[in-house]
Amino acid sequence: MILMGCVAFARHVGPTRVEVELLPQCWEQINHKYPERRLLVAESCGALAPYLPKEIRSSLVLSMLQQMLAEDKADMVREAVVKSLGVIMAYIDDPDKYTQGFELMMLSLGDLSERVVNATHQVFIPAFAAWSTELGNLQSQLIPSLLNRIEKLLQQGEHSLDEHKLHMFLSALQSLIPPLFGVVLENAPFTSRVTLQSDITPIEVTRFPRPASPLQDVAFIVGSREQLGALLQLYEHQLQHEGTTGWDSLLWVVNQLLPQLIEIVGRINVASTTCLHEFSRFFWRLCRTFGKTFTNTKVKPQFQEILRLSEENVDATAGNGILTKATVPIYATGVLTCYNQEEDRKLLVGFLEDVMTTLSLSHAPLDSLKASFVELGANPAYHELLLTVLWYGVVHTSALVRCTAARMFELLVKGVNETLVAQRVVPALITLSSDPEISVRISTIPAFGTIMETVTQRELLERVKMQLASFLEDPLYQDQHSLHMEIIKTFGRVGPNAEPRFRDEFVLPHLHKLAMSNNMQTVENKRMDIAGQLFEAYSALSCCFISEEIMVNHFLPGLRCLRTDMEHLSPEHEVILSSMIKECELKVENRAMGEAQGSISIAASLVGEDAKTKFLSKMGQLTTSGAMLANVFQRKK
DSSP, X not given: OHHHHHHXXXXXXXXXXXXXXIHHHHHHTTTOSSHHHHXXXXXXXXXXXXXXOHHHIIIIIHHHHHHHHHHOOOHHHHHHHHXXXXXXXXXXXXXXXXXXXXHHHHHHHTOSOHHHHHHIIIIIHHHHHHHHHHHTOIIXXXXXXHHHHHHHHHHTOGGGOOHHHHHHHHHHHHHTHHHHHHHHHHTSTTGGGOOOOTTOOOOOTXXXXXXXXXXXXXXXXXXXXXXXXXXXXXXXXXXXXXXXXXXXHHHXXXXXXXXXXXXXXXXXXXXXXXXXXXXXXXXXHHHHHHOHHHIIIIIHHHHHHHHOOOGGGHHHHTTOGGGGSTHHHHIIIIITTSOOSHHHHHHHHHHHHHHHHHHHHTTOOOHHHHHHHHHHHTSGGGHHHHHHHHHHHHTOSOHHHHHHHHHHHHHHHTTSOHHHIIIIIHHHHHHHHTOSSHHHHHHTHHHHHHHHHHOOOHXXXXXXXXXXXXXXXXXXXXXXXXXXXXXXXXXXXXXXXXXXXXXIIIIHHHHHHHHHHHHTOOSXXXXXXXXXHHHHHHHHHTTSOOOHHHIIIIIHXXXXXXXXXXXXXXHHHHHHHHHHHXXXXXXXXXXXHHHHTHHHHHHHHHHHHHHHHHHHXXXXXXXXXXXXXXXXXXXXX
């Protein structure tokens, strides 16, 4: 009501009196002790903007808002400041204020409050982008300055990468995609031919990603839904039949923006899942906004050119590190998932199969493929597709590719529902576990372990247990050093989370056997390898509850065998093991004593109860009311 009164007054009296009579009221209360009053000041700066002299708007009012954004402690006040800044941006016509506007946008984006950041995306950025478009700065200054900031961040090295800042810049860039598309449409060769006829195909509901606010809706940016429909029809026709000659705004996207983005993506560390997810979402929004023809003819070819996947190219991959970089998961999850027709899914499957083959045959790290699987696997809609890719690996002629497929199953087990695990994952792993190549069989162990850790179906667990038992008990594998290493490593990883019965009846007895046989190992470095791995596994399992019987029969004897190895191989490990053994022996003794004293302690607790009752009845006699009882426990002031 107060704001409506101020606006009615401002309309009536004109700019000069608003400046002289109303603005000082705001200025004086900028540091008022009540946040509600400061909120009113922040909101009135925006509400009164249209009725102020333009010099005052871009000087005094802008300064007031800048001060409040930087200094006000209340989130709701800064949120109102950001919204008012959006309104001010819509009225400022002094190009010299552009830099100040950009700095205010960055300040708002970096705010610690989510409310303020949301308001920045919903109001400030669309308003600032509209002004930048008016000035002709969107493609020449605003987007390039954000890209340069991203590049500078990445130059600091992946270990000191400030992920929060990267998110901030990328999210701003993402909010600029709709205005950028607006610029491309409004500066196209066909704009003079736009007519709002009745035969324009209506825009599909899913044609554009959902805008963060109405101000980010492309229809709003270009004027109306009808105008957008007419422009889109000509846009698609132009791309399909007439090309991009003379279309500078689109050529800038194709020749400047995309290559720079793809180059940035190639410098991101695959291990940074947050960055991958952010860039993936950015490309997804870009491709969805610019449409299918653009994605197929302009975006995909640029990625394909860099990734150059082909059978002949396998040897070159060893030197072509790009396949091990973030480019692979971002292309797979940000570009190839944009559209969901049959041919799009086929392209994604084919791409992942090619990456799997090329990385395997060139002995390259699998991180980029794993990252693609993790990002896609987060969405159940892609589980079938990922299993199709892996089945291609299972039946591949090269043992290297089959090994990779076996290792990739481990990533899928946790996210996929149990029916798919039973129908598709376990059969594939069983196939691989009888592979002619021992290396392939060994590669299935981590996935089998993860199944033991995550699945609850009894018969499925039994099948997996039988398979692991055959690895451990078949004489064929008696001297398989790398198989034993993989099994011990897997036991250490999944043992603490697996069901207790499996741990007690399977994991601990087998670790005991492996520790015993390692005492007989004559090859020094093999003995050290296994001892090191056993040490890791026992350390992980020592925090579990282990029954006395298992502790006495398997856990302690296994630890003692391991101590024998470490006495010869690593004295510092031997010290730790001795204290672990002492601790376990104490636990066993205490439990035995505890049981013997069980009957005594029950009697003691009964006596304890009796004493408690007596004490409480005494307290009751001391005080006549509950209030006085409370006073007994209050400290003297």
